Amino acid sequence: MQVLVSNDDGVDAPGIRVLAERLAEVGKVTVVAPDRDRSGASNSLTLDQPIRALRMDNGYYRVAGTPTDCVHLALAGLLESEPDIVVSGINNAPNLGDDVIYSGTVSAAMEGRFLGLPAIAVSLATRDHIGEHYASAANAVMLLMQRLLVDPLPADTILNVNVPDLPWESIKGFEVTRLGKRHRAAPCIRDNDPRGREIWWIGPAGEVDDAGPGTDFNAVSRGYISVTPIHVDLTRFQALEKVSSWMQSLSDAIDHGEEAA
């Protein structure tokens, strides 16, 4: 089995090393990851500049680019043969609820899926980005990966996995979950730089709003590994009918040469 490993914390982060070494027990692992912490990079793809990949002494590839760049470059350029699966992580903080839309960890997995491969994003639910039990998250990936390869998910689906930062034997189990919700983000923080000019910092994520039963927040807080299926097709099918009901009258506005007022 061949595995492509990436992340968004950067190629030197502890989580990616634990993950790569664990996966190397069962397959050939290639690591292609950003040279810097790119948390929050989302599915950002570098279109206006070339990217560079440097092979490090330990065989990992260090890329001056985003997590999505890394996976795209690996699958559409760097690697000679196609891997069987893409695994992104182990992120040094949880990716729960609304966080996933910004997450570079999840995006790296999504890019794998776009390019045709099963993919898992995995995060350790640390506080303050300092993890102790990356090995637990690596264990969870091993189990899920084996399952995923024999029992594939639909082509537009990846798994977003969040693992409590606990020793393996203290973890209560696995739970399938939906994404929870946060309250609206805290306000931006206004400040002045040392030269007296105004700056703004994006504020912290909002407090958890919907952490009810069935959510990823809920599972992790109770000591379970949260496994959320995520789709990469953003069509909101349930809204098609409603929006469809508008179309005729809108189209009429064109036929009548009518401009909106």
Next chain:
Amino acid sequence: MQVLVSNDDGVDAPGIRVLAERLAEVGKVTVVAPDRDRSGASNSLTLDQPIRALRMDNGYYRVAGTPTDCVHLALAGLLESEPDIVVSGINNAPNLGDDVIYSGTVSAAMEGRFLGLPAIAVSLATRDHIGEHYASAANAVMLLMQRLLVDPLPADTILNVNVPDLPWESIKGFEVTRLGKRHRAAPCIRDNDPRGREIWWIGPAGEVDDAGPGTDFNAVSRGYISVTPIHVDLTRFQALEKVSSWMQSLSDAIDHGEEAA
């Protein structure tokens, strides 16, 4: 009515000016947009650096940040009162099918939705990024916006609108669509810089794969305005049951102190 306008082509792009001026006929418009072309930025949010907003002579805010930064900063800091809707665009190229996951235009609208507002992303289906009929796209937004404000969509849904680059009277009508699909992206392009070092460019997007009836590709190619509802909750609900069926055996692996092998 108050409207927040952003984009990913940058505050100086022609599309945002046409859009802002058209919307100003019916409401108070605030423009907060990136200082550079940030196409491909996706939902990237700048967490590790402060951002700056400069008010230009024409009243627009120029932000050294991503489209998501712009909308976030506007709604959670810069604006004194909350707008009624967020409109992102008019992008100088289509955002169809798989493109939307990378699109800064769509992401700016999603950020509006995250922060509680209805939102529309609008793109002009130009070739080569040079648009002629931005006014047609502005017209489409006017009509959709009026409808959206009286007949709101569910809280997790935005509209992704693609408008053929045609005079208003040549447009055939509106169609509600699902996202189409592209073939896998072209390979990365390997080159050497003038100093002899290897570089890679992300290759062009793949050719259209699924442009069948009902897709956004199909509507635009036939001269219709494509309106795709997009959700911002990435949970793949249809896969919950299947993944759920795995959970017991996976959890057993923990109970038995079993490590994956």
Next chain:
Amino acid sequence: MQVLVSNDDGVDAPGIRVLAERLAEVGKVTVVAPDRDRSGASNSLTLDQPIRALRMDNGYYRVAGTPTDCVHLALAGLLESEPDIVVSGINNAPNLGDDVIYSGTVSAAMEGRFLGLPAIAVSLATRDHIGEHYASAANAVMLLMQRLLVDPLPADTILNVNVPDLPWESIKGFEVTRLGKRHRAAPCIRDNDPRGREIWWIGPAGEVDDAGPGTDFNAVSRGYISVTPIHVDLTRFQALEKVSSWMQSLSDAIDHGEEAA
């Protein structure tokens, strides 16, 4: 006469517009300047990425690069015929004493000199980057330029000009100056970002140390236009003799197969 104009405050800064419009009275002016404020960029040259130049509606070129990139690209690529002189500015703050080593304004002029042209860097000695009398600085450039073109300086020399922010008729005169000195820079400012992680800001420049007679600080503070000849050959000729006296004994260390200890 043809003039290339650049700066480091960015192509939209007020100073560059005043300068370009004034120079257009006596020659053909081409403006090639950074798309963002690049103060502090020094002679930084972008070697690892391509740069892009966008021709704006007003004919100015906007470059996503450093001031040095702008002048280099203009002279070694963009312009069809070679200008007679390079003028960089009008900077929105003084460039005095030790500041010049970091200054993008001065560097743009140096790059012109490297590529074979006479060059002037000009700054308005504002407080807080908000200038009132850019026209005075433009006047000073006009006078110096006329002189420089008939009575050229040695090939390794440019002029660094600092103009008090006063109406033209209130300026006392021109003075030739040497660079003054600042005290050591203030300490870096340690802070935490909103996520609790340590950051550092480069502190303000040090207080003026040597502002004695003959320095640029002194001239400007007394209401004079300071004109400092700056060389682009960094050899410290006066130290050649001393360092030369070391050479024999150092070379002996090699002859004797001796390693330093």
Next chain:
Amino acid sequence: MQVLVSNDDGVDAPGIRVLAERLAEVGKVTVVAPDRDRSGASNSLTLDQPIRALRMDNGYYRVAGTPTDCVHLALAGLLESEPDIVVSGINNAPNLGDDVIYSGTVSAAMEGRFLGLPAIAVSLATRDHIGEHYASAANAVMLLMQRLLVDPLPADTILNVNVPDLPWESIKGFEVTRLGKRHRAAPCIRDNDPRGREIWWIGPAGEVDDAGPGTDFNAVSRGYISVTPIHVDLTRFQALEKVSSWMQSLSDAIDHGEEAA
């Protein structure tokens, strides 16, 4: 003895490791260097964003900033006690002649000098950035450093050292040199990116023009270690008299209320 070591090739470059390990034989070494290759950064100083320093497992500090940022942060913030000297390198390519104005290696040393310390910049004269004999360059630094500490140079002077990429015993000796000159840089290289948009690459440095006796080019090409004293005061004192002769007539233009025409 305490030594601050930095470079512009990045904290993971081979040259900085050889240098730091060699210097550790005679003193306490602190390494503070950029996280990426920042060749060409010149004296660029990051004023508009905060910078971050990460202490790596091996005790080196990795800074997301320029070489000048690294030395400035180390001396004005990070280090508890002041080092005795700053050494920058070992660069993986020569820094000869006009190159020094752009060089991040030389700039890191200049920043040390600005902040009051003796400083040496050292480069290995490799072809193609792949060095074999970094140990020779480390040896040269050791010898020069010992001399510099007992026999200091004037406060505005640093040493720029270029070492042939040869085994120590094959090096012919040390020579004090002036900076040579290159011909004008090659033209920029115009290209199109894969999306059909124009890009420009800064071209290679010009061929050597003045490599006559006494220049750094000459010394290195003959197998000698080139030692060039460099000043950090850019005043061109020899031109003061000439420029001075212009001042009266220029000042008259102000007195007479005369505007340049």
